[in-house]
Amino acid sequence: MSAEGAALGSRHTPLIERFRERLPFAPEDPVVTLQEGSTPLVHAPVLSQMLGARVYLKLEGANPTGSFKDRGMTCALSAAVRDGAKAVICASTGNTAASAAAYAARAGITCAVIVPEGRIAQGKMAQTLMHGARVISLQGNFDQALELVRELTDSHPIVLVNSVNEYRIEGQKTAAFEIDEDLQGELELLCIPVGNAGNITSYWRGFAELGAAPRLFGFQAEGAAPLVLGHPVTHPETIATAIRIGNPVRWEDAMSAAVESRGSIRAISDQDILDAYRLLAAREGMFCEPASAASVAGLLRYGPDGARVVACVLTGRGLKDPETAIANHDGHIIQCVAERAAIEEAVLGEP
Numbered sequence: 001m002s003a004e005g006a007a008l009g010s011r012h013t014p015l016i017e018r019f020r021e022r023l024p025f026a027p028e029d030p031v032v033t034l035q036e037g038s039t040p041l042v043h044a045p046v047l048s049q050m051l052g053a054r055v056y057l058k059l060e061g062a063n064p065t066g067s068f069k070d071r072g073m074t075c076a077l078s079a080a081v082r083d084g085a086k087a088v089i090c091a092s093t094g095n096t097a098a099s100a101a102a103y104a105a106r107a108g109i110t111c112a113v114i115v116p117e118g119r120i121a122q123g124k125m126a127q128t129l130m131h132g133a134r135v136i137s138l139q140g141n142f143d144q145a146l147e148l149v150r151e152l153t154d155s156h157p158i159v160l161v162n163s164v165n166e167y168r169i170e171g172q173k174t175a176a177f178e179i180d181e182d183l184q185g186e187l188e189l190l191c192i193p194v195g196n197a198g199n200i201t202s203y204w205r206g207f208a209e210l211g212a213a214p215r216l217f218g219f220q221a222e223g224a225a226p227l228v229l230g231h232p233v234t235h236p237e238t239i240a241t242a243i244r245i246g247n248p249v250r251w252e253d254a255m256s257a258a259v260e261s262r263g264s265i266r267a268i269s270d271q272d273i274l275d276a277y278r279l280l281a282a283r284e285g286m287f288c289e290p291a292s293a294a295s296v297a298g299l300l301r302y303g304p305d306g307a308r309v310v311a312c313v314l315t316g317r318g319l320k321d322p323e324t325a326i327a328n329h330d331g332h333i334i335q336c337v338a339e340r341a342a343i344e345e346a347v348l349g350e351p
C-alpha cells in the first residue's frame with residue numbers, strides 16, 4: 001500500500017490494494033484510485049419485517065462517483081495506464097460515463113463517452129461534464145451506442161471501458177467479497193438490477209471464487225427485459241434509465257449466473273420500481289436511483305423464496321437522478337410568507 005493510503009487505515013484502503021491477491025495486478029503496477037469499494041452493508045429493518053427475512057442493503061452509491069461502476073473503473077483505468085493507453089471510451093446510460101470520466105481525469109488521460117440523447121439523468125451528465133470528458137449525445141439508444149464504440153475501438157487505439165472489458169468484471173466482483181466477509185458467509189440470496197448484465201456476472205464470479213453459493217435473483221424492468229423474454233428488445237423503455245438496455249453484452253454470463261446459482265432473472269414493472277424507490281427513501285432512509293430500487297422491487301414482488309439472509313444491491317445513489325425524484329415523491333412543499341403566524345400554521349397546522 002502507498003504511504004498515503006497506509007496513514008488512513010484499512011477502511012480507506014483502495015480496492016486494488018485491499019484485494020490485490022485476487023485481482024490481475026502486480027505490486028509494481030500503477031493504481032488509479034479514488035478510494036472506491038469498502039461500501040456499507042446496512043440492515044433494513046422495515047424490509048426485514050415485511051419479508052420475514054434478514055434483509056441488508058449494499059450501498060454502492062457510497063462509492064466516489066456514486067455508483068458501483070467505480071469498482072470496475074479503478075481496474076480498467078489502472079490497466080489502461082499500465083498498458084500505455086492515452087484515451088478511453090464507453091457507451092453509457094450515465095453511470096459508466098461519470099465513473100470513466102472521473103478516473104480518466106485522475107489518470108490524466110482523455111475520455112469520451114457516448115450517451116443516448118435525452119435519456120441520461122442530470123446528475124450523471126453534470127458529473128461527466130465536470131470531469132472534462134468529451135460527451136457525444138447519440139440520436140439512438142444505449143445498444144446502438146455500444147455497437148458503435150465497439151466498432152470504433154476495433155480500428156483506433158482507444159481502450160473500451162464498458163463491461164466487455166474484463167478488468168471491469170474483475171473489479172466489480174470485489175463487492176461479493178465484501179458482502180461475504182460482512183455476513184460471514186451467511187448470505188443466501190442476492191437481489192440485483194440487471195441492465196447490460198456486467199454486474200450480475202461480476203458478483204457470480206466473486207462468490208464462485210470464494211466457494212460461496214448464494215442464489216442470485218436478477219431483475220429487469222418490464223419494458224427492457226431481453227433476458228426474461230429470451231430475445232433482444234429493439235426499443236427498450238423504462239423510467240429506470242440506467243437499465244434501459246435491450247441487448248445486454250453479458251447475456252450468456254448473466255444466464256449462467258442465474259442458472260448456476262439456482263436463481264432467476266425476472267421482470268418488474270416501472271410501478272413496482274417507483275413503489276420500492278419511495279419505500280426505501282421514506283421508510284429505510286435510503287435514497288437510491290430508480291434502477292437500484294429494482295433489486296428491492298423484485299424482492300418485494302417475488303419474495304425471498306425461503307431465504308433467511310438476503311442482500312439487495314443499491315447500485316447508485318438517488319442524487320444521480322433528481323428529476324425522477326422530484327416527479328415521483330409523496331411529499332409537498334408548503335409556500336409561506338416570512339411572518340411568525342404563517343410559519344406557525346405551516347409547521348404546526350393540519351398537513
Ligand code: F0G
Binds near residue numbers: 093
Ligand atoms: N444500476 C445502475 C445504477 C446502473 O447504472 C446500471 C448500469 C445497472 C444497475 C445495471 O448494471 O449493466 O452491469 O447489468 N449502468 C450502465 C451505465 C449500463 O452505462 O452506466 P449492469
